[in-house]
Amino acid sequence: MPIPLPAATDPTESLADWMELEALRSKDKSTSVASLVKLLRRTGSTDAIVSAGGDSGSQVTQSIAQDAFGEIENRVKACGKDRYPFEVTRGALNVRPKPEAFTYTALLLMSINKPTAGHEGxxxxxxxxxxxxxxxxxxxxxxxxxxxxxxxxxxxxxxxxxxxxxxxxxxxxxxxxxxxxxxxxxxxxxxxxxxxxxxxxxxxxxxxxxxxxxxxxxxxxxxxxxxxxxxxxxxxxxxxxxxxxxxxxxxxxxxxxxxxxxxxxxxxxxxxxxxxxxxxxxxxxxxxxxxxxxxxxxxxxxx
Structure with missing residues (x-):
């Protein structure tokens, strides 16, 4: 299942999902606010927001990425730290060992995949x-x-x-x-x-x-x-x-x-x-x- 490229107009929750999925997919099993900022700037998806009266593209992108990371921090609290499959440090998200063993991981992946039917689906x-x-x-x-x-x-x-x-x-x-x-x-x-x-x-x-x-x-x-x-x-x-x-x-x-x-x-x-x-x-x-x-x-x- 390909991870859709994030856009500045996406909901904060979707951007936080992208950070988690990107960390799971990446070779170094991590991602960061800086990575999200860089990608949002590259896609140019902040242009519409800026033209509608926002600040400069750089400031808008940074604010959007910080909001997504704030959502990540809220998830740690809402799940309980021991039940969240990522380590959250200042501006970075790192995958814990054996992320597939966390129920959260299964639910995150289910949210982007079409449900399968049957007793074992x-x-x-x-x-x-x-x-x-x-x-x-x-x-x-x-x-x-x-x-x-x-x-x-x-x-x-x-x-x-x-x-x-x-x-x-x-x-x-x-x-x-x-x-x-x-x-x-x-x-x-x-x-x-x-x-x-x-x-x-x-x-x-x-x-x-x-x-x-x-x-x-x-x-x-x-x-x-x-x-x-x-x-x-x-x-x-x-x-x-x-x-x-x-x-x-x-x-x-x-x-x-x-x-x-x-x-x-x-x-x-x-x-x-x-x-x-x-x-x-x-x-x-x-x-x-x-x-x-x-x-x-x-x-x-x-x-």
């Missing part, structure tokens, strides 16, 4: 990562939290939607099974990718339940923000209502600008961007191996 892998992040966010297994990937494709005996709903209701202890099994013999998911809940020792109804939607695609995530309606899903497919409406979660393997954050949260629910996923992720050996293998493949494709 990157779309399912992303959903499994998100399920583990949900587990961590809600408190972990030690606190009675269960988090499962509900999305399609599912393996037998839960491949069909009615089978998956019956199993989900039994596990959650609410919903009373699939309301219209004859209409749910297909293998889809009706927009529901992740389900998690935090139970009480008494086993009674009325608990925190979360419904999550994942958007692994590079460009269509904003179109999916309002795609999954938790209350409608319950009314449509479950015999009995859940005592408390599910909380909505939305997951993407990218960073979201401050400008878009509020509207994305309103439309999609609690927003998990790349750094939030990494910060909450609870490791699991089998999934770690899948992430490692996928990252190695995607890293080889960087050009």
């Amino acid at each position: 990157t779309s399912a892998l992303f959903e499994n990562i998100c399920a583990r992040a949900t587990l961590g966010y809600l408190g972990g297994s030690a606190n009675g939290v269960v988090s499962v990937r509900f999305g399609s494709p599912r393996k037998s005996p839960l491949a069909r939607l009615n089978q998956a709903i019956d199993d989900l209701c039994l596990s959650v202890g609410e919903g009373d099974g699939c309301r219209r099994p004859q209409l749910a013999t297909h293998t889809g998911d009706d927009g529901l990718d992740i389900v998690a809940w935090r139970s009480f020792p008494d086993g009674k109804q009325g608990k925190l339940i979360a419904f999550g939607q994942c958007a692994a695609g590079a460009s269509d995530w904003q179109d999916k923000l309002a795609e999954m309606d938790a209350r409608s899903f319950v009314k449509k497919w479950m015999r009995a209502p859940l005592l408390v409406d599910p909380v909505r979660l939305f997951f993407i393997p990218r960073r979201v600008s401050s400008r878009d954050w509020e509207s994305a949260g309103i439309d999609g629910g609690i927003l998990f961007d790349r750094c939030r996923i990494v910060a909450c992720y609870h490791s699991e050996p089998t999934l770690e191996k899948r992430c490692l293998d996928a990252s190695k493949i995607m890293l080889k494709g960087l050009k």
Whole structure:
């Protein structure tokens, strides 16, 4: 996958992504603010900004590159230093040893690649990562939290939607099974990718339940923000209502600008961007191996 050349008009988040990807691709496994400045000047993409009333091209380019590096520093804080695959020094970004072993690397590479389908595809892998992040966010297994990937494709005996709903209701202890099994013999998911809940020792109804939607695609995530309606899903497919409406979660393997954050949260629910996923992720050996293998493949494709 070729890394697109950065332009001064690109969002700050995209320029920060470029710095990370360039560091991963480069022979010396590093990049810097100076490298980004040099490339932006070479492309001449600051010309439109300067002609519209900006300062000199040199000052504008330097400011844009510094903003991108500021975003890099924010990512370190948002992920947790130990979970970020780069060492950040004054004006420079250096790849840590074995970057493919970091969940962040897998998510960064997913954000520029078209998701692949199937049980072993990157779309399912992303959903499994998100399920583990949900587990961590809600408190972990030690606190009675269960988090499962509900999305399609599912393996037998839960491949069909009615089978998956019956199993989900039994596990959650609410919903009373699939309301219209004859209409749910297909293998889809009706927009529901992740389900998690935090139970009480008494086993009674009325608990925190979360419904999550994942958007692994590079460009269509904003179109999916309002795609999954938790209350409608319950009314449509479950015999009995859940005592408390599910909380909505939305997951993407990218960073979201401050400008878009509020509207994305309103439309999609609690927003998990790349750094939030990494910060909450609870490791699991089998999934770690899948992430490692996928990252190695995607890293080889960087050009």
